[in-house]
Amino acid sequence: MQHIIDRFISYVTIDTESDASSETTPSTAKQWDLANKLVEELKAIGMQDVTIDKKAYIMATLPSNVLHEVPTIGFISHFDTTPDFTGFNVKPQIVPNYDGKDIVLNAEQNIILSPNYFKDLLLYKGQTLITTDGTTLLGADDKAGITEIITAMEFLIKNPEIKHGKIRVGFTPDEEIGRGAHHFDVEKFGAEWAYTMDGSQIGELEYENFNAAGAKIIFKGKSVHPGYAKGKMINSMLIANDFISELPSDETPETTKGYEGFFHVHHLTGSIEETVLELIIRDHNKKKFEKRKELIEKITRKINKKFAKQFGADIVTAEIKDQYYNMKEKVTPVKHIVDIAEKAMREIGIKPLIKPIRGGTDGSQLSYKGLPCPNIFAGGHNFHGKYEYVPVESMQKAVEVIVKIAELTAIGDYVKTEETAKNKK
Structure with missing residues (x-):
């Protein structure tokens, strides 16, 4: 010994x-x-x-x-x-x-x-x-x-x-x-x-083991003097917060076990003009894994549609990369x-x-x-x-x-x- x-x-x-x-x-x-x-x-x-x-x-x-x-x-x-x-x-x-x-x-x-x-x-x-x-x-x-x-x-x-x-x-x-x-x-x-x-x-x-992917999501914004910001300012940090709130709250690492998959937000940094959100996606089931990635893309499209007229371009971009498989x-x-x-x-x-x-x-x-x-x-x-x-x-x-x-x-x-x-x- x-x-x-x-x-x-x-x-x-x-x-x-x-x-x-x-x-x-x-x-x-x-x-x-x-x-x-x-x-x-x-x-x-x-x-x-x-x-x-x-x-x-x-x-x-x-x-x-x-x-x-x-x-x-x-x-x-x-x-x-x-x-x-x-x-x-x-x-x-x-x-x-x-x-x-x-x-x-x-x-x-x-x-x-x-x-x-x-x-x-x-x-x-x-x-x-x-x-x-x-x-x-x-x-x-x-x-x-x-x-x-x-x-x-x-x-x-x-x-x-x-x-x-x-x-x-x-x-x-x-x-x-x-x-x-x-x-x-x-x-x-x-x-x-x-x-x-x-x-x-x-x-x-x-x-x-899990099927795994990582996602890097970038949110854009517009900075305006807060005293004159009505209808003009777009705070990218708040949009990132809205994005996170669209994810299932009961599908995180701290709420799952066994074969249950999750989304895990592990980094969030930002300012009014730009916020970067990084998260990982995990699921043992391949079909559920694909649906999780699709949800990220669905939320991205939803937010882009919401701000299309005000921002004039995609306000959110999502890059998803597979990492490994079961x-x-x-x-x-x-x-x-x-x-x-x-x-x-x-x-x-x-x-x-x-x-x-x-x-x-x-x-x-x-x-x-x-x-x-x-x-x-x-x-x-x-x-x-x-x-x-x-x-x-x-x-x-x-x-x-x-x-x-x-x-x-x-x-x-x-x-x-x-x-x-x-x-x-």
Whole structure:
């Protein structure tokens, strides 16, 4: 267990925050600090064909140790952390034998990690937790995943009696800003399928995610002295407010769960003359996803019609861009890859939690690039903020899942799983 703790801490104490405003890949130079460390570590544990390209995408190989033909599988994680909360100067705190009570993250600032608010903490009573010091995020998203993959590969190398086929591992930059798979070379990776180790709670197994789009909406206005503005001034901020009020008030992130989609207004800046509204659109159902985009366009047309005579041109412009799609469409035809992960969890005593991802993952884009890629738990909770934590035992179990998936694939048990499923039909 200490080996996992030490490895994880060595990763999270390196700042790898990504930056959506940057046009480079990786988006921040500091991501190279961990990327280069990972390359050396992969070589040190005995991985082969370790490469890093000019955009910091890392790949490595664990050769097969069986004589019969086995599908090449992969495990993937990202090394950047979200720009939503600072990842600079992370100071992890170790909480052994958690007693189920409040954890003081920062006494000076009275920052408390409490099971009264974060009820999932009680699942890990008696376990060892790694938390923040209340001033940064932790970085378990997704340095826990990297820790688990490297530890699993090291275990397989040291225990050659465990049979496995060829395994490829990949680590990516910029996942947190939606670009993790943009420059991932699926052909070079050469796996038939892969798993991202990027989920949360122990047992999570996901192969459905949102269809996603982003919208940037620009509102124009006319500024006139307020004392003489009647019938002349057009305040773009008020028009933006009218636009938002046309969106369903009960379809926001804070009012939805499970398969329910939403509109999320995340940036609004403006003046009388111009206001810019940015929002994201999410839905698991493709038809509902398309209808959400149509609603944005419908509201835009309605406002333009209202101001056509007074403004003399379109007063609102909406730019909608698709971001990623539900991986279910690509994974379902090869459902046995999910069955293998589910079987692996059950064999090591974990109850699988198969549910949709209320977000995106590298696996979504990779699935559409030809690499079917379900998502498996990495163990962390409360990502992207100061209350983030990870149970060490969950990371250990994730290592065991990786090893078991490799073993099941090598003995061909996934074929039995497929046949069993067909017979049930």
